[in-house]
Each structure stands twice: as C-alpha cells, then as structure tokens.
Amino acid sequence: MKNPRYSKARRIKNILVDIFTNPFNIMVALATVTLAYLIIVPLIEMITTTFTVSQSDIRRIPGAETGDFTWFYWQRLFFSQLSQSFLYVPLRNSLIIGFSVSAIGILLGSFFAWLIVRTDIPGKKILSVMAIVPYMLPSWCKSLAWLTVFKNERVGGSAGFLSSIGVTTPDWLAYGPVAIILVLSLHYYAYSYLLVSAALRSVNSELEEMGEIIGAGKVRILREITFPLVLPAVLSSFILTFSKSIGTFGVPAFLGMKTNFYTLSTMLYASIKQRNTNIGFAMSLVLILFATITVYFNQRAIGSRKSYATIGGKGSRSTLVALGGAKYPILISLIVFIGFAVIMPLLILLFQTFMLKTGDYSLSNFTSHYWIGSPDPMIFENEPGVFKNPLFWQSVRNTLRLVFVTAILATLCGQLLGYIASRGRGTFFGRLIEQMTFVPYLIPSIAFGAIYLSMFSAPHWFVPSLYGTFALLVLVSVVKHLPFSSRAGVSNMLQIGVELEEAATVEGASFPMRLRTIVFPLSKAGFMSGFMLIFISIMKELDLIILIITPKLGTLPYMAYSYANGNFPQFSNVIAVIMFAIVLLVYLIAIKISDADLSSGMGG
C-alpha cells in the first residue's frame, strides 16, 4: 500500500464508529424499519391472505385446511359465475368514474386556476377562497345534499326537493354513475385547482410575453406556452384525482348502493363487512394495481419535464391576461357555478336541518329540534337534538382528539421523513424511504383500513392487539397520510439550504442541536401548511376508519354516516354543517396566522 501506516483494523473500527454514532444513520435505520413494518408488512399480509384458506371457507374448498395455500379466492374473483357482479361490473364502474371525474375535475380546476391566477378577473380574493370551499366539505356530505334535491320515490323515505314540487327526477339523474361523477367532480376539482394554480404562479410571465412579441395569439400562447409549462401539475392532479376517485367509498355508497350500482370500493366494503375478507383483499389488490399503473404511466409522461416549474420559478413578475369583453360574462358564469357547486349544497344542508319533515316546505314545518331539541318520542325515535345529545359531545371530543393527535404526529413524521428524503437525495436509503412513504397513496382508504383491522385485531409480532383502541385510529390515519405529510416535509426541507446546516456543523453543533436550533425553527411555516392539509383531511375522514371504528370512539363523520344510514337525514346534516364550520374556521385561522399553502404536499 502507498500508506505504510495503513491499518485494516483501524479502518473497520472507524467505519463502524461512523455508521453507529451518526445520528442521521440511526434515524434512517429507524425510519426504514418502522415504515417497512407499517407499510410493507401490511401489504404483504394482504397479498398472502388472498392465497390462504380462511377458516370460514373450509367447507367451500374440499380437502383444504385453514392456512393452506389456495388459488380459490382469485379464481372466484376472476373466473366464477360471480365474477361479473363481483369484479368486472364494479371495476368498469370504478374506471368510468375515475376517468370521468379526472377529466371534468382537471378541466374545471385548471380553468379556474388560470382565471384566478393569470387573468384580470375581478374579486380574486373571494373567488380563490370559494374555489376551495368544496374541498372542506366531505364529498359524501355533498352526496347528501344531492339526494336532498334529486331524490325520487324509488328508494323509499321522503322525496327530495324537486319531487316534492312535482318534478319527477329520472333515476339516472338521482342515483348511479351520473350523480356520482357530478358530485365527485365538484369535489375533486379542488385538487387540480390548487396544484395548477401553484404551478401557474411560478411561471414567469415573460415567457408568455415573448410569445406575444413573436405574434402568437392568446389561445395559441395558452396552448403552446402556458399549458406545457403547467402540464406536470396537471398530470400530478390527474393521479391524485384518479386514485382518490376510484378508491372513494362514501359517495358511491350513498348514491349507488341502494340502487345496486356498485363500484369496486363499495363492493370491497360489502365483502369485508360480510366477512369475505380474502375476496375483499383481492379486490383491494386489483384497485391498487390500477392506481399503480396510472402512477407509472404518469411518471413516464412527466419524466424530465418535472423540472419546468422550477425553471420558470425565478420569474416574480407577472402581467395579467386581459379578458376584455369576456370578463363579465365569465365572472357571472363563475359566480353561477360557485353558487351551484359551493353555496347551494351548503344552503340545502343547512336549510334541511331546520325542517321537521323532509319534503314539506310549509312554514309550520320549520323547527330547531334537530339542533337543540329535547328527546321527543314523536320525532325519530326519541333522538335528542344534536347539541343535547351526549353522543355528539363525545364524538366532538373524539374527533378533535383524533384530529389533533394525528395531524401533529403525521406532520412531525412527515417533516422527519422529508428531512431524510431531502438530505439523502440520490442515496439508496433516501430513495427507499421516499418510495415507501408513497405506497399508502396507492392503497384505497377502505382497503387500508381493512388490512390494519386484520393485522392489529390480534397481537401482531411485538404489537399488542389494538382493536377498539384510539391508538389504532391514530396509527392508521398517520400512516395513510404519510404520502402527503412527507411530501410536504420534503418540499419544506428542500427550502432549507444544506449550507445553513453545514455552517452549524462547522461551528461544532451536533446533529440533534442542528435539528433543534436550525432545521425546526426554519420549517415552522411548512409545518403549519402540512398540518393544515392533514387536519382537514382527517377531519372529514370516513373511508379510512369506517371499518375500524367502534361506537365508543365514534367521530363526527362516523356519527353523520350512521345517521344518514339510519335515514335520519336532518341529524346527519346538522353534523355535516358543524364539521364544515370547524374546518373552515381552522383554515381561516391558519391562513391568517401563517401563509399556510394547502397545495404544498399535494403534488404527486
């Protein structure tokens, strides 16, 4: 060797010391193990479950014993007489819904984003708040509002507003695919709106002005300059919308199940509820497969183009596109749209909470019973007004506890994982962690809840049985939201220059000290927006926890869902309105005290 003092023993010692005393390595190791246990193990268990004979099916499979390997469930799902109604029809429905919702949502959202960010339309401030209000009302609440208006006599119960004034709504409008697609589109366009408007804001308008100087028309500039620049954001919002809408449960449950219109997610729910867990998991895997394919093609389509947004990111100057004569017609149609999509569902829900009997619009029918009434044997089986109902207060407590604990934990984990992923960019573990945190994104909420239910309802490895505990709700919510929180964490940490940390290293600050004195203080704003995003999301969460929750732990969405399911629409509406109020309030406070940006962390 060149160096005579070289000692292999010292080299090995130094390498080991370096690996084991470096807090960053320890953090990476902990994160890798934890994520593997909470994300990869459940996924593997889910897959093995679909190949394992469960006790309840012993009689159906001749000669099999519990725990044997079997193709039975997959065969049953794909190649049996039931396959049509179990898989193919629901899958077709899910895909139709997924693609239609994505198409409508992206068109609407991008158009709004362009209007609000890039044109001289008046009243931007209020419009931009109104545009994301739909995101704050759970999507299934909107389906309640839809039913309030369009419900007809087909499914029993009292008729909707239109039927009561003599307009008979056809079935195809009241229930099924059209209703589901419209309701979901009016919900998910908020994603495209948030992502595309963030991208548009970072586009330097000089790029567009250059087009103008060359002599391109407005439409041409929009098509050939602006659109390609925001294409990555559009594609991101496509994955987000598509995977959300094929996995969503609430809306197709309310608007489809009663008329036997099933999507894969409602079919999945039904299977798991009927204890056909193995089939249910197999369905989940089909859903995951489709979500994965979409993401894969999207990544390929975006590819190197991802960098566009940052190239334009330097431009702070932004001249607005003059809409000219079209300004007011567009504004008016926008207001009309917001009126229908945003204000109306809310007003309908609110209005109905004051109606003693639904469908009766006479003045004497108005009451505050559902808010503050004492129990009355004449009205809905003695059910007291929401504010007089101890169950409601318990649900409020549960919800707030869950939301705060989860949002704080998820955001904290997200920031730490974001730190690892951003500082470890390009290293094996950095990539591994970034990819692992992305997996829950692909798993539909319902299926995710189902795996956790089966995994943790009995002691699993070193984890005790968690069924019926608050801890399980927190765990499932935190893990399911990791894709968002860690993405917010990554974008937050990337903004903190590595040099700021290196400067502290040079001064002799240890790793924990650097985190405490440099990284955390600088990530406060990002922390807030990550927190907001997760807060709102968990506040509305139904799909994820519907299978896990026990009445003692009931949250507001669960209570509203139970009321709606039991045909107590006024009660469920009261709760929906209260939930909306809480979310809106928190959002307004958050944008007041910090410039929390909902879109950070959304980008797929």
Next chain:
Amino acid sequence: MGRIELRGINKFFGKNHVLRDLDLTIDDGEFMTLLGPSGCGKTTTLRVVAGLEKPQSGTIRVDGKEVVNAAEYYFAPPSKRNLNLVFQSYALWPHMTVFKNVAFGLTVKKLPSSEVKRRVAQALERMQIASFSERYPSELSGGQQQRVAIARAIVSEPKLLLLDEPLSNLDAKLRIDMRSELKRLHQELGTTVIYVTHDQVEALTMSTKIAIFFDGRLAQVAPPMEVYNNPADLRVADFIGNPRINLIPGRAKRDGDTVRVRSDLGALTFQVKNFIDMNWTDEEFDCTLGIRPEQIAIAQTEPSAYLTAGKVYSSMPAGSETLIQIQAGTSNLLAKEIGISPYETEQTIYLNIDPRKINLFDTVSKKLIKKSVNK
C-alpha cells in the same frame, strides 16, 4: 500554526472523478487561492479540507496532525479541525439576529456569556457592523450580510479560514472594497486562508499563492506574479490575465546557444539559458508564443528597428487604458497601452516586443518551455 498538507486526495461523486491525486501544501499564514473555471474541483477541495466531504483516498494533516486518513476511514469532524468557513451563499441563519448568528459557535462551545458578548462585539467591530447586531439577515444588504458571515467565521479565532467565492454575490464596486478589506484582515489576523474563486483578478490581487485547477487536477501552484509571468502551460496562460494573453503559433529551432523562432511576428531569437531543461534535437518543432498585451510596444511612424508591421483592426479606448486589436500576418494580436491612444482603423503600425519577456510553450505538450525574464 496552520500548515495544511493534502496528499493523494481523490474524490468521486458517483462516477464523477472530481479530484485527481491532489497534492497541495499550504504554509502557515499563507493566503492560498484555489482558482479555476467552474466545476474544476476547487470548491470540493475546500469542502474536503473543511470536513464537509469525505475523500475516497488520501490524507490531510494540519500542523502535522492527521485529520483525514481515507485508507483508515478516519475523518475528524469539522469542529475538531480548528477552522471556519464563509459560504458563497453566506448561509446566515435567517431566524437568528446578527448577534446570535455570530455568537452561535461560541455558545455551542459553552463559553461564558460575558466572554461570548465580548468576542462577538469585537468581531462585529472589526467588520464595522456593530450597529446591526440586533437585525435579522433579511434586513441587511448583501455587503452587510457578507460582513456578518465573515464576522461569524473569525469570532472563534480559527487557525484556518476558508472562504468559498465570498465576493461573487456582491456588485462590482463593493467587490473591490471587500478585496482590500479581506487582504487587510488576513494580514491583521495572521491566520492561514484558503480562498476559492473563479475570478483571476481576486486571485492575483489578494493571494500569497495561487493553486490553479483544471478538471480536478492542479495545473500550477505559485505566487500570483509567477503565475502571471510564467504560466505553467497553455491552459493556465489562457486563463490568467485580462485581457487575455496573445498566443501565436510559431516554429522553433535550436542553433547553438540561441533558439530561433519564426512566426507572424517575424524572426525572434531567444537564449537557450532561459529555457526550462528539455531534450533538444536538431529538428524544428511547433511552439506557441505567449505575449501579454502590455508587452507589445506600438510605434505609429516607422522606427529604425522593429519586429513586424501590422494594421489596426480596431481601437478601444477606455480612459485609463486603450486596447488595440492588431492584424499581423494571419494572426490577431491584442495590445494594451496605458492612457488614451488615438489610432485609426486600418492604420499601419510597427510592433516591438522584448523577446526576454515572451513565454514559449511546446505546442504538443502544451508546457511552458521558456520563462520570461526581466533582465
């Protein structure tokens, strides 16, 4: 105090070989500038010295004490190397006041607060920013931020001060002020300084020695005027000096104690004793003449003796100096005269160059073969 020795340093980023067998010794009290085009490895060298990057091979010693031994995977942490660093971006912590930024390193070392206050005040005083101590970095101008960054680096009285392109974010006027201030600071503190820049004027004006990098390799390590007068090879010659050196192709042949060179500048005769040791043959070989613009003397009327005649291609007076682009044969030459000289385009002029000051390079090996001599 503050002698740095780098031996056999190799650094890879993935497959990218950034530093190649780097050997460099920096003596105590030296102002060593690492100079080179972007991507040549100079900042990486600085970061390796600072302990922010781990080289794949090589050793580094500070005052004889080993701080890096890559073969044994030994890398002393930056804080154990008694150095400090000024980043190109300044890397001031935006959430701390100027005082806290400067005091941070001292509080990490758990110095008593009265001592911290005294030393911070002293450092701020020295950098003339005492009145900004309660401000946040965002409330300061670029030049003031720069001063804070330097104050933060010198407050711990390091033996070695590392500066990574510290002036590149300042405007031209401020840069010249800071240059003289940094030079002064170095003389007052007496610490060893390693200074990274791609600006050759900074390197030439401030350093006691310059290390020139190309593609991760050292091309030359020498005092600034030596680098200017006798660049080790054609690349260094081309890189150093503004306006650039004139490089004219020629053919050289030894003739006894002299070497005769034919080129567009006519025939020149050099003394063999001024050549660097080389294997002489009787063959004529390709050479390149290196002539600094200020070495060209121009006469407007035909003198009794001159090297060659040329034509003015264009004349560019800039007040303090005039640059003249000259066409001589097929070659273009740039000449520089102090003051304002009126030349007309296409005017015939007569050139004289002192052959002793000319550099000669071997065109094939690109190495310097004849040094410039003053006498």
